[in-house]
Amino acid sequence: GILLTQALRPGGRMGPFLPLLASLLLLVPEASAYGFSNCIQTFWNPGSFLCIQRFLKDISSAVADLPANATSVNVSHNSIHRLPAASFHHLPQLQQLQLVYNQLEEIEDGAFENLGALDTLNLSNNCLANLSKGAFHGLHNLTHLFLRNNRLSTMHPHTLQPLGSLLILDLYSSHLANFADVAHSLQGLKKLWLLNLCCNSLSSLNSSSQLPPSLSRLYLCNNSLRAVDSGGPQLLSNIRNLDLSYNNISNVTSFAKAGLQNLSYLLLKGNPLNVIHLLNVSGLQPRSLDYSGLHVGNEGVNEVCKRLGKNPLKHLLLQSNNIRDLRNVSFSHCPPIQTLDLSWNKLRSLGCVGELLGKGQRRHLENLVVEHNLLNSLRYCKTHTLEVLKNISFRYNRILSVSYGAFSYAPNLRILHLNINNIAYLQKQALKGLSSLIELRLDNNLLTDLYESSFADLVSLHTLNLRNNHISVLFPRVFRNLSQLCTLDLGGNNIHQLSNRSFQGLRSLSKLYLDGNHIKKISSDIFHPVQKSLKVLDLKGNRLQYITKKQHKVPPFKNLHKLYDLKLQAQQPYGMKIIRPRFFQGLVALRYLYLSENKLLSISPDAFDDLGQLEYLSLADSSNGMQDLPPGIFKNLSRLRTLNLENVGLHSLTLEVFGNLSSLTSLFLAKNQLQTVNVSVATALGQLRYLDLRKCPLGCTCENLWFQNWLVNSRVQVVYLYNYSCDSRHQLGYVYSFDTRICFLDVGLYLFSVTSPMLLLFMLLPLVYHRAYWKLKYHFYILRSWVNDRWRRQDGEHFKYDAFVSYNSADERWVLEQLVPSLESSQGTFRLCLHHRDFELGKSIVDNIVDSIYNSRKTICVISRSYLQSEWCSLEIQLASYRLFEELKDVLVMVFLEAIPDRELSAYHRMRKVMLKKTYISWPLEPEAQRLFWTKLRKALKGTTEQEELVGKF
Known part of the structure; x- marks a missing residue:
């Protein structure tokens, strides 16, 4: 693997063999991968795909690249407005499809074509206003259809006809207003069993169409119904479970004509009707009614009980009846009741339950539910014993205290729920006598202290939940008699310290939850009482912290040989920092270890040496300068199947770290600093099936050439593989498709x-x-x-000027006072081109010079020392000399205003070359000689030299 990596580097010693090595990589079965653009294949169910919250606007971007053997697809929480025809045609084996929260507005005919195997379709929470006739064409095996929270103001009569196998139809809150349209659309659904029409706008059940005979559950809650007989006596004749709660039904006589003789359960909560009058005129079976929310009142209970007959009754539901006091309520006339539910009333005190029941009821009551009331205390009561009472639930009340023997009336109680109250005082013997209790929930209360006798009689207790209280100290011997306890939940309390007697007596404890406390230190002595039975230990969110690498004298978990699940994540406030050497020594059966969110700086290379049975390890979100893991840290984890290293600061993957993970199937590496994925590591992980590299800065380099070759076979799923872009401002494209040709070229x-x-x-x-x-x-x-x-080059062309005068500004006085008057005077016949006078405004200087030279027959260069030092003058004489040599015409006249020695002119080689080919005129200082100067100058401007003569001079 190392040789392959070196060979793939540009300039590597094995460069000539790169094409051969690349082809070999394609043949290695371990070095293959696959991925999907916007979906993740569920590892434990290869046919299931999650495409949730991917900001998708069309369905094809989610499912186009899914395989034909997909059985479940969830494309929820996106922005898909439309389903075109044949959207899922390539997924013939699909069984479940969820499109929840997609702003879906239109489903074209044939959108679900070829989905003959689909049994569940969820289109809830969308914007569907109309469903065409062919919207569900092809779904002949669909059994569950969910359309809740849409805008279906009406239903096309033939929309649902293709759904011959439909069992459950959910139209909750779909803005439906016409029951007749709904009933008509159900024709042909011979297997429909449940129809949910709650929270719509139905005002009547008037319908000429009958409901399918198979329909037995009909939910019509939260509508605007005023009566139930509009559809005739046959409309509801087959319904067995009917929910009419929270409507506006006040006409009780309508029930007499509704044909409800087969009802076994009827819920009428929230309707303005008199239940006694209803029973008198409707012919309803009293046992079929749920009496919740019917304002029965204290006196009404007796009347209802008389109508229930003498045969035992499973449930008497009296929720939401505004019952404030039970002293005037008597259940003595009721038949034997198995479950009495008084939830959602306004009871402040329960009194003695036994006194409310007759002798027959006391022998049969098994479940007592008084939730969501105003109970503020539970007091001692032992006037009558309820021998068969097994379950009591007083959740969601305002109970502050539980007195001595508060449940002595139920000696055989097995399940007691007192959670979500305000219990601050649990009397030492409040639970006295409950030797059969197996589950006790006291979570979400205000308990601060637990006493030795608090649980002394609970010898059969299996589960004790004390989560989210204010317990700060676990006194010795509190749990001494709970030898059968299996689960103890103390999470979310204020425990700072544990001692070796905190869990004394818990010989059978297998699950201990201590998360969310303030524990700063743990030792092997603490867990000594439970070392032979403990299997799950949760210490998440405590204050454990180690800042030195000093080894423990005795590792804290040394004797927990049966522990298989250990949670140590998110220690507060800054994490564990350091995992000491042999910290986990003794955990020979551990299979799940959670160390995430700990901001680790260092992990000892031998920290996991004793965890040979480990299957799951999470170090996610532990990046705090640790960067790469120490070599050999996983050397003994040959059975590890899932490794989560998300956001731990990794810069590279090496064989020294990952080489021994031969059983690894899932590897999470998202949010690290990986630029390359080592092919040798991937080859060593022969069982790998799931790889997450999201938000890693992968580069489009030759080191990642093998990464493209993984796409050939389908063995390892790389999450969102086709979305990994090149991590470079100068590189465009994606890691899976970048240009690899350079990797096969001789770069040198x-x-x-x-x-x-x-x-x-x-x-x-x-x-x-x-x-x-x-x-x-x-x-x-x-x-x-x-x-x-x-x-301007054509012979015979008329020139605009006779001469262009090239001079320096220092010599301008001589030009204007001597040269111009002498050549342009009344006696003169020459027209001169001067900078300040004849240059065209707005044109560049260079263009003006070029035009002036070529629009003049001659160029007069007025030479002085200042002229030789001027860049513009140098340009002018150069351009004029090039015209001389290129056109072979005598166009240059040189006038020297002062005597310049040859040694000074030697630096101006171009001018020297011209002077060797042409004579020049010097300005004399004597007035007599100046007349001769002007004569020579006029002659030079008038005369022409033939081409042959000029050539001869050269």
């Missing part, structure tokens, strides 16, 4: 071929500049003039 040869000409060019540029700078510049200006159509 190409670099030499490119750099050698560039090097030679840079060497020649100074020489060219020195030798031909002005000539190149001249031709550049000539070319530009030609492009701009200003080129």
Whole structure:
């Protein structure tokens, strides 16, 4: 694997063998991968795909690349507005499809074509207003259809006809207003069993169409119904379970004509009707009614009980009846009741339950439910014993205290729920005598202290939940008699310290939850009483912290040989920092270890050496400078199947760390600093089936060439593989498809071929500049003039000026006072071109110079020392000299205003070259000689020299 990695590097020693090695990689079965653009394949169910919250706007972007053997797809929480025809045509084995929360507005005919195996379709929480006739075409095996929370103001009569196998139809809160339309659309659904029409806008059950005979459960709650007989006596004749709660039904006589003879359960809560009058006129079976929310009242209970007959009754439900006091309520006339539910009333005190019941009821009552009331205390009561009472639930009350013997009336109680109250005082013997109790829930109360006798009689207790109280100290011997206790939940309390007697007596304890406390230190002595039975230990969110690598004298978990689940994540406030050497020594049966959210700085290389049975390990969100893991840290974890290293600061994957994880199937590496994935590591992980590399800065380099080759076979799922973009501002594209041709090229040869000409060019540029700078510049200006159509070269063309005067500003006085008057005077016949007078405004200086030279027959260069030092004057004489040599015409007249020695002119080699080919005129200081000067100058401007003569001079 190391050789392969080296070979794939540009310039590697095995460069000539790169194509062969790449082809070999394609043949290695372990080095193969696959992924999906916007879905994740569920590892434990290969046919299930989650495409949730991917900001998708069309269905094809979610399912287009899914395999044909997909059985479950969830595309919820996206922004898909429309389902085109044949959207899922390539998924013939699909059984479950969820499209919840998608802003879906339109389903085209045939959208679900070829989904003959689909049995569950969830389209809830969308914006569907209309469903066409062919919307569900092809779903002949669909059994569950959920359309709740849409905008279906009406139903097309033939929309549901293709659904011949439908069992459950959920139309909850779908804005339906016409029951007749709904009933008509159900024709042909011969297997429909449940119909939910709650929270719609139905005001009547009037319908000419009958409901399917198979329909036995009909939910019509939260509508605007006023009566139930509009549909005739046959409409509801087959319904066995009917929910009419929270409507506006006040006409009790309508029930007499509704044909409800087969009802076994009827819920009428929230309707303004008199239940006694209802029973008198409707012919309803009293046992079929749920009496919750019917304002029965204290006196009504007796009347209802008389109508229930004498045969035992399973449930008497009296929820939401505004019952405030039970002293005037008597159940003595009721038949034997198995479950009495008084929830959602306004009871402040329960009194003695036995006194409310007759002798027959006391022998049969098994379940007492008084939830969501105003109970503030539970007091001693032992007037009558309820021998068969097994379950009591007083949840969601305001109970502050539980007195001595509060449940002595139920000596055989097995389940007691007192959670979600305000219990601050649990009397020492409040639970006295409950030797048969197996489950006690006291969570979410205000308990601060537990006493030795609090649970002394609970010898059969299996589960004790004390979560979310204010317990700060566990006194010795509190649990001494709970030898059968299996689960103890003390999470969310205020425990700071544990001692070796905190769990004394818990010989059978297998699950201990201590999360969310303030425990700062743990030792092997603490767990000594439970070391032979403890299997699950939760210490999440405590204050354990280790800041040195000093080894424990005795590891804290040394004797917990049966523990298989240990949670140590999110220690507060800054995490554990360091995991000491042999910290987990003794946990020979551990299979699940959670260490995430601990901001680890260091982990000892031998920390996991004793965890040979470990199957799951999470170190996620532990990045606090740890970066790469120490070599050999996982060397003994040959059975590890899932490793979560998300956001731990990894920069590289090495064989020294991951080489021994031969059973690993799932590897989470998201949010790390990985730029490459080592092919040797991937090859070593032969059982890998799931790899998450999201938000890693993977590079499009030759080191990741093998990554593309993983796409050939389907063995390892790389989460959102096709969304990994190249991590570089200069690289465009994706990791799975970047250009790999450079990896097979001789990079050195190409670099030499490119750099050698560039090097030679840079060497020649100074020489060219020195030798031909002005000539190149001249031709550049000539070319530009030609492009701009200003080129003047044709023989015989009439010139605009007789001469262009090239001079320095220092010599301007001589030009204006001597040269111009002498040549442009009344006696003169010459027209001169001067800078300040004849240059065109708005045009560049260079263009003006070029135009002036080529629009003049001659160029007069007025030479002085100032002239030689001027860059513009140098340009003018250069351009004029190029015209001289290129056109072979005598166009240049040189006038020297002062005597300049040859040694000073030697630096101006271009001018020297011109002087050797032409004579020049010097300005004399004597007045007599000046007359001769002007004569020579006029003659030079008038005369022409033939081409042959000029050539001969050269």
